[in-house]
Amino acid sequence: MDCSPPRRPPPSEYVAFQGPPPDLPGSPDGLVPPGYLKYPLNPVKSVQQPVGDGQEVTAVTYTTQAPPTAAEQNPAWQRVDQETGFSIKLPLTQLADYPTRLNTTIAGGALPDLLSLGTGNGLGIAGLPAFLQSQCMDLTPLISGDAIKQFPNLANLPPYAWRNAVFNNFSMRGVAPFPANPSSKPVHHLGPGANLLTVLKKTSTDRATKLLGLLNYVSAPFGTQEYLTMWYGVEGAEFEFDQNHNPVVSPTGQTDLFIPWPNVGAAPTVLYDASSADYARVMSRDVAVIEGMGIQNPVVGLYSPTKAQRAASLNQTMGDGLLAIIFGRSDMSSFDPLVTDWRSQGGDQIRSEFEQALASSKP
Numbered sequence: 001m002d003c004s005p006p007r008r009p010p011p012s013e014y015v016a017f018q019g020p021p022p023d024l025p026g027s028p029d030g031l032v033p034p035g036y037l038k039y040p041l042n043p044v045k046s047v048q049q050p051v052g053d054g055q056e057v058t059a060v061t062y063t064t065q066a067p068p069t070a071a072e073q074n075p076a077w078q079r080v081d082q083e084t085g086f087s088i089k090l091p092l093t094q095l096a097d098y099p100t101r102l103n104t105t106i107a108g109g110a111l112p113d114l115l116s117l118g119t120g121n122g123l124g125i126a127g128l129p130a131f132l133q134s135q136c137m138d139l140t141p142l143i144s145g146d147a148i149k150q151f152p153n154l155a156n157l158p159p160y161a162w163r164n165a166v167f168n169n170f171s172m173r174g175v176a177p178f179p180a181n182p183s184s185k186p187v188h189h190l191g192p193g194a195n196l197l198t199v200l201k202k203t204s205t206d207r208a209t210k211l212l213g214l215l216n217y218v219s220a221p222f223g224t225q226e227y228l229t230m231w232y233g234v235e236g237a238e239f240e241f242d243q244n245h246n247p248v249v250s251p252t253g254q255t256d257l258f259i260p261w262p263n264v265g266a267a268p269t270v271l272y273d274a275s276s277a278d279y280a281r282v283m284s285r286d287v288a289v290i291e292g293m294g295i296q297n298p299v300v301g302l303y304s305p306t307k308a309q310r311a312a313s314l315n316q317t318m319g320d321g322l323l324a325i326i327f328g329r330s331d332m333s334s335f336d337p338l339v340t341d342w343r344s345q346g347g348d349q350i351r352s353e354f355e356q357a358l359a360s361s362k363p
Helices: 075-084 095-108 128-135 145-150 159-165 205-218 225-232 251-256 277-291 305-326 332-361
Strands: 056-063 087-089 092-094 114-116 198-200 239-241 247-249
Touching: 056 095, 075 087, 075 205, 075 225, 075 251, 092 095, 114 205, 198 205, 205 225, 225 247, 305 332
Parallel strands: 056 087, 056 092, 056 114
Antiparallel strands: 114 198, 239 247
16 A cells, blocks of 8 residues: 555554444454444545546556446446546456566666556565665655544554555464474464555655545445445445345456455555355354464564565465375475575575575664
8 A cells, every 4th residue: 555665654544434334343443343244324425536637547457257337337447437537448458467567677777657566466576675765756745643533444554454554664264273292372463454555656746645545445344335346346336235235246247356455555444245145154153263362473574575575475385385295295305404404595594684685674
């Protein structure tokens, strides 16, 4: 969502959305999402007027689905354009081809207005900190302190979700982890807080403010009209409410709604399934147990050049080897060589670089 190098907002800058109360409350820190048994009646509008001026906005991202219906025939897309005041262009690439597209886009120097850095939040980009510093907008003056309050849907993102937007300080059951033996204590490794990072190319303050307004729209939280539009479309055209007031997407909507808005910006997670009230009930309990075992990754927001260059290959080899053990194609005697190879072929260097980055980031 953010670009380099705004600091992680302190808790005082977090302004929670005062919307429909959840059926199952989440935790104050946002790690356990609130749960909803049905979509709230009379969803509120969180964006009162268009922020754009009719200009085009290009957001380059990827998709894992078939291309959506073109904007000209897509009521949901047209509604988002109308309510944001932008003509939003989303040139899409399949996920498997996106790393090549991403590197080509960066190398070409002509960045789109908004650029998804892909899975891993750009850690596979060689020279990521330098790229962010030289070509991406520093949003610190626009979103730090009380300034974030002009974008209430962004202010609603919990503080832990911002950790992954700061670089070098430069940052249906949930199965709980179980111990390997009676004397060990299981832990759950918490994620980076946000799965994707969107950056803005360097531009004027006025243009950046407008683009933040667009990101504020696509970050509209669950329970808003904007969220309903992006996830379910336009009532009558792409979805209908069922007898429990849960949106049911029509066959037309199934295609229309392949628009990857979450890859540009997204709201905090909630526990909700339009087809099952039991989902929120069950997952609320399970997530609370799992998050109670949670430990933070201390290197979120730090950068390792070797990881950017070699992690994909190293992890592929390690993953293939682990699956071979799990499915019985190899026995446990192959595990130690897997670890040795991972360390010698770059793993130890990655660890060393993260240790150095961690040490230099501490006050």
